[in-house]
Structures are given as C-alpha cells and as structure tokens.
Amino acid sequence: MAQLTNKIAIVTGAGSGFGEGIAQAYVAEGAKVVLADINAASVQRVATALGANASPFMCDVANGAQVRTLVAHCIATFGAPDIVVNNAGITHRNGPMTEVDEATYERVFAVNVKAIYHMVQAVVPLMRERGSGVILNIGSTAGVRPRPGLVWYNATKAAVNNISKTMAVELAPYKIRVNAICPVIGETGLLSQFMGGPDTPENRARFLSTIPLGRFSTPRDIANAAVFLGTDASDFLTGMEFMVDGGRTV
Secondary structure: OOOOOOOOEEEEOOHHHHHHHHHHHHHOOEEEEEEEEOOOOHHHHHHHOOOOEEEEEEEEOOHHHHHHHHHHHHHHOOOOEEEEEEOOOOOOOOHHHHOOHHHHHHHHOOOHHHHHHHHHHHHHHHHHOOOOOEEEEOOOHHOOOOOOOOHHHHHHHHHHHHHHHHHHHHHHHHOEEEEEEEOOOOOOHHHHHHHHOOOOOOHHHHHOOOOOOOOOHHHHHHHHHHHHHHHHHOOOOOOOOOOOOOOOOO
16 A cells, blocks of 8 residues: 555645655655645646646745645645645855845745744644644755855754754644654755856765765655655654755764
8 A cells, every 4th residue: 555545745845846756756655735836837737747636736835824725725625634744945045144135035034934834823723633743844954064155044944953843842742743854955946056156067066075975865865755754654753853965964
C-alpha cells in the first residue's frame, strides 16, 4: 500500500521547485493534496499533471485571509488536512546586508515566517480537535550554518527552525508532530539569487565545495524527507531540524 493512502495534505509553494516535488511525491504515495502557490498558472500546470487527487489554489501565504480561504478550500474539496507543508519561501539577492531595501526585507519575513503564523491559526484548531496532525516547515541549513551575504534570509530560516521546535513541544499533548526540513542550497528557481551572481560552473563550484557529498539538493531529496515525516513510520519524531544537506552542517 502507498505510504500516504487516505492522507489529506496542503503543500504551499507547490507550483515549482521543492513544493512541486513534494506534491508529486505525496500524490504518488496516495495522498489527496491541495497545491497552493501565488503563481496561478504554475500551480494549475502541476495540478493538471497530477490528476484528480490534486487541487490547485492560488494563494499569497503572507495574507491571512487568503490562507484561511485555502484551508476552507481543502476542507470543502478533500476534507480537513492531516499534513501541512509550509514550503513557500523567497529570498533576497546574495549581497551586503545594507543593500537590502526595507520592502524586500519585510516581504522575505512575511513569506518565510509570518505565513507559518497564518497557517497555524487556520489548521491547528482542526488538528487539536482531531487529536493528530503533521506540520512540516521548510527551514534551511542557512538557519544553522549561515553563509555571508544572505543575512536577512538566514534570519528567517533560523526563525522557522526555532518556531518548528517550539511548536513541537507545545502541540505534542495533542499528538500533533512538527518538524523542520532543512535543505542545503538546491537546484531551484532561487539558485542564482542565493549565489548572488549568474549560475556559472565557477559559481556552482564555489558552493559545491562546502557540501561534502558534492551536489546541490534536489526537489526529490526534499520530497523523500517530507514523505517519511508525513507517514506513521515517523510517529515518534517531532521537534527535529531534519538536515537534507549532503553533510553541509556536519
């Protein structure tokens, strides 16, 4: 039997990158998934490819009203979510901290951190009532071993990692598990921004030299972790910073 049969999930940022990979893996493992993304065309493309067990929803996760509507859509379409993956995220361009304008700073914190607040308000009461649930927040190795040039992004991911651990302790009495999945830099649409320059072999080599296994993370790597942490096989795992990093944080 598929590992996520009869599970209902919400995956944010599901129109591309890690979120798309997680959504694909969840549907393949038998889950019914609401795919949320701010890019309507992208999330529609992914959902269409995945079929009847995937429902697209355009949502700005930094907007509380839109997140509440997203959760209502999940309930109306498939039922209350068993698993929520807070994956949507953005960054500022790698560079001096003083060159990040205030609007960019505010947007990075709104999408990467405040969005989790909005999702918690919408889904935790449902999970408490049921006495079970899984929340997976996509943190980052940047919140554990930060690189220079990404000061404000690193700060958001440190917040995500800490929020996840604190949530895990507070929600444990309700049998709600919370973990942070922490990828190393990956082959996604954000790669050139993380690098702070063009995606060239030379720039890649500079970053790859810090990853012992010698490659970037991929959507499939993150999806494999998200599948495992969403299953009952991981029912004693909570409050972790789950490193998917090829040894970067060792």
